[in-house]
Amino acid sequence: xxxxxxxxxxxxxxxxxxxxxxxxxxxxxxxxxxxxxxxxxxxxxxxxxxxxxxxxxxxxxxxxx
Amino acid sequence: xxxxxxxxxxxxxxxxxxxxxxxxxxxxxxxxxxxxxxxxxxxxxxxxxxxxxxxxxxxxxxxxxxxxxxxxxxxxxxxxxxxxxxxxxxxxxxxxxxxxxxxxxxxxxxxxxxxxxxxxxxxxxxxxxxxxxxxxxxxxxxxxxxxxxxxxxxxxxxxxxxxxxxxxxxxxxxxxxxxxxxxxxxxxxxxxxxxxxxxxxxxxxxxxxxxxxxxxxxxxxxxxxxxxxxxxxxxxxxxxxxxxxxxxxxxxxxxxx
Numbered sequence: 001x002x003x004x005x006x007x008x009x010x011x012x013x014x015x016x017x018x019x020x021x022x023x024x025x026x027x028x029x030x031x032x033x034x035x036x037x038x039x040x041x042x043x044x045x046x047x048x049x050x051x052x053x054x055x056x057x058x059x060x061x062x063x064x065x
Numbered sequence: 066x067x068x069x070x071x072x073x074x075x076x077x078x079x080x081x082x083x084x085x086x087x088x089x090x091x092x093x094x095x096x097x098x099x100x101x102x103x104x105x106x107x108x109x110x111x112x113x114x115x116x117x118x119x120x121x122x123x124x125x126x127x128x129x130x131x132x133x134x135x136x137x138x139x140x141x142x143x144x145x146x147x148x149x150x151x152x153x154x155x156x157x158x159x160x161x162x163x164x165x166x167x168x169x170x171x172x173x174x175x176x177x178x179x180x181x182x183x184x185x186x187x188x189x190x191x192x193x194x195x196x197x198x199x200x201x202x203x204x205x206x207x208x209x210x211x212x213x214x215x216x217x218x219x220x221x222x223x224x225x226x227x228x229x230x231x232x233x234x235x236x237x238x239x240x241x242x243x244x245x246x247x248x249x250x251x252x253x254x255x256x257x258x259x260x261x262x263x264x265x266x267x268x269x270x271x272x273x274x275x276x277x278x279x280x281x282x283x284x285x286x287x288x289x290x291x292x293x294x295x296x297x298x299x300x301x302x303x304x305x306x307x308x309x310x311x312x313x314x315x316x317x318x319x320x321x322x
Contacts, residue, residue: 006110030122031111032151037143039150057110059151060118061125063092064107064135065082065222065272 001052017048020056032059068245068267070214071160071192073131075268077102078296079289080133080247082272089124091281096128099285105133105162105270108152133194135162140175142182149186161186162216162249162270164196172222172250176203180210187211196249199233201240208244215241216249216270219261223273225253228261238265255284255291262295263303 002011005024014020017040021027033040034057040048050056067074081101086092096104104125111118125132134152139145142165149161165182167175174196180203183193187210195207199217207215217237220226228234229251238246248261249270258269269292278284 006112008112026111029111029116029119030155031118032108032155034147034151037147039147041150042154058112059108059148059155060111060116061122061155062107062109062118063082063084063086063121064105064137065084 001050003050003053004055006056006058012050015049016046017050017056018045020050021045021058024058026058030060033057034059068243070194070245070268075102075131076100077289077292078262078268079103079285079292080105080249080268080270081275081285082270083121083125084272085276086281089121092276093124093128094282095275095285096130098282099275099289101285101289102130102268103133103270104128104130105135105272106156107135107137108148108155131160132156132158133160133162134158135196136164137162138166139164140166142178142185145178145182146185149182149191153191159190159192160194161191162194162196174198174218176200179203180206183207183212184210194247194249199230199237201233201236204237204241208241214245214247216247218250219248219257220251222250224251225274226251227253227257231260231264234261234266235264255287258288259291259295259298262292263298265299268292 002009012020012023014023036055077100079101080103082105134156136145136148145165165175165178167173179195183195186193193212194214194216195212196216204215220229245267247268247270248266252258252271253274275281275285
């Protein structure tokens with residue numbers, strides 16, 4: 001299926017959010033996730049089923065003022 | 066005596082931003098030379114193979130100071146609240162520097178959204194550090210919804226103009242003597258930071274003035290020294306200014322010549 005990851009279309013095979021993160025290379029990374037503009041806590045990632053066209057945001061620590 | 070920021074006593078009243086430095090090592094040196102008590106951080110998209118966020122996180126952990134995540138760039142309550150949730154999970158802290166921007170040119174806070182966002186986040190257990198103006202009524206509303214710290218701007222973010230409304234900042238200090246107050250944004254020079262501390266402010270949050278200096282670590286040290294001097298001056302209870310001169314050398318005993 002095709003999802004929109006951080007604003008870019010990507011094709012993935014995984015059906016769940018937690019599997020998608022592994023497929024995309026984010027396992028063990030210090031990240032937070034939001035799906036379709038809603039925060040998804042780490043504890044719920046395994047329960048989230050992805051659908052074609054979903055918008056996934058993956059955020060990480062960054063410089064800030 | 067230093068006020069607590071929620072349940073935390075800062076080891077240094079300089080809250081230093083982590084953005085715009087020439088290199089990560091210069092950022093680290095700025096923290097080392099200044100002894101800054103808090104590091105402000107943010108969240109951004111993690112894409113591509115370089116995984117810049119992971120390296121940055123390691124750098125921040127090595128600084129060994131409390132981190133204050135921000136919601137910089139958020140224009141709506143929903144954006145800011147969602148960002149705060151994500152920041153709490155990533156950084157493992159209830160602290161959140163709540164920025165809800167209302168104007169693109171001045172980066173002035175949207176104080177209506179700010180109060181609403183602060184209410185939601187406080188109810189959810191966040192410890193909110195609201196980036197606000199010196200408006201007294203807004204300050205009261207923020208305290209009513211659960212904020213225990215206020216962070217009025219000195220001047221627009223990144224402007225380096227200093228304290229645009231000293232009178233308003235004085236009034237805020239006088240009206241809320243027990244609330245930790247931080248001047249956040251607009252500071253360009255150590256003398257401006259010292260001035261804010263002389264007014265009785267409890268901490269200074271700045272970034273650009275250090276990061277964009279020719280020698281950021283040296284400037285960070287200059288700010289830390291100035292903030293320390295300003296705090297000591299306030300604690301020492303400064304004299305009242307007068308309009309007319311008064312001789313400091315005793316007149317009694319002067320010779321008739």
